[in-house]
Amino acid sequence: MIETNTNNASNFVEQVDSTFVFIFGISLFFLLGITIVMVYYIIRYRKSKNAVATQIEGNNTLEVVWTVIPTILVVIMFYYGWSGWRFQKDAPEDAIPIKTIARMWSFSFQYENGKITDTLFVPKNKAVKLDLIAQDVLHSLYIPAFRLKQDMVPGKEDIVWFESGKEGEYEIFCAEYCGLRHSYMKSVVIVMPQKEFEEWNKVDSAAIANINPETAMRIAAQGILRKYGCNACHTSDGSKLVGPSYKNILGRSRIVIKDGQEIEIQADEDYIRRSIYDPNVEVVKGYDKGLMISYKDQVSEDEITQLIQYFESLSSN
The missing domain is CATH 1.10.760.10 (Cytochrome c-like domain)
Known part of the structure; x- marks a missing residue:
């Protein structure tokens, strides 16, 4: 059963969600503020109240304020986004490497012992590094519950990593249109306890x-x-x-x-x-x-x- 509660689904959830709320809050504040001011001026300076146009001289202080404040806010938003992106690229040295291959129209996952699956199995509370490889066209690995998305470009190897603190099943999608059966290119991540993962991943000779x-x-x-x-x-x-x-x-x-x-x-x-x-x-x-x-x-x-x-x-x- 697909897990719908994404709290603690991965170590990126809180950071990405807080960045979204911050940017959305600023956008909503200015949307409401600008709309209110615009409506006020439409009413205050309508033709019946101000039949003759009045010449208004510039205000240098106002010009500086509405240039500096938005610039500071944009830089802050950029910093939040950039720091989150850098964190997703800096995988721990002890992370479990899993080769993730995308092709029209499926994902496959290859583990260190050679085991290959079409479902991603990972242990709980353990860093996992996905080595991303696209074999044909542009794909994009997208795990919404983990707040994780990365384009997969043919000829270019890339990585993402995550650590999940909650057991369950989470959907994987290709988020880049890749051809006829793009919408069928789906899989799941199954997060399981460490011991259960070790048992599953063991090769029984x-x-x-x-x-x-x-x-x-x-x-x-x-x-x-x-x-x-x-x-x-x-x-x-x-x-x-x-x-x-x-x-x-x-x-x-x-x-x-x-x-x-x-x-x-x-x-x-x-x-x-x-x-x-x-x-x-x-x-x-x-x-x-x-x-x-x-x-x-x-x-x-x-x-x-x-x-x-x-x-x-x-x-x-």
Whole structure:
């Protein structure tokens, strides 16, 4: 259940909220003040009371006052915003590093032990540093309850950090329009007790060793799909999403658009490899071109082999 009470959700809540209240209070004060003065002068100097215009000479003191005071207030507001921004960039040395990857249209989170999830799991009362990486277009990590937002620019690595003092689930959004399924690019942060997090994050080698080969293959392949965000656009049950389903993808012919022409090809292992490395050369009829980036320098040959084995199991059912 998503937590709605954000008090103490992160160490930035109080600072950001107080800055907002300060700026909003100043804005409201001047809005009311200027409106009241304007209405007073409209009534006081209306045409029926002041038919002949009166020449009013300048007032140097007044000019200085309404220049200096707003300047001081703007500088104070800038300081509050700048100091908060600097604090969010200065992560503690003992913060837990989590690689946060954004792609069309999903987030994935990779921990120090190699575990990859599409949900962000963090311990309570422990600093967490998110290493932000955008793999395709501009994204923006936004956790409203934590008062945390940071653009993710392709080719530029950046970080944000936080420490949550309250257990619960909190929503994550992409706050930068990133294409067709931008509104579906959501996840959650789950804040749990330190011991529970350590238990969750522990790799159980004995359990892994006892898994049968078929299950191990599926787990490995599904981990690869989560790692690269494939499930944001493809399904394993045959339903249509942004891209074709994995189900029955191998050993069957399909119509693709290549160089503007419709051609029929056999979906074999080479086709899978081409679809991952050059996804916009042969686009399955009925799907849009240009929505998938090339993973040539990211997906390894071993990973492709594991994916092909997984697709074979889906195609044999």
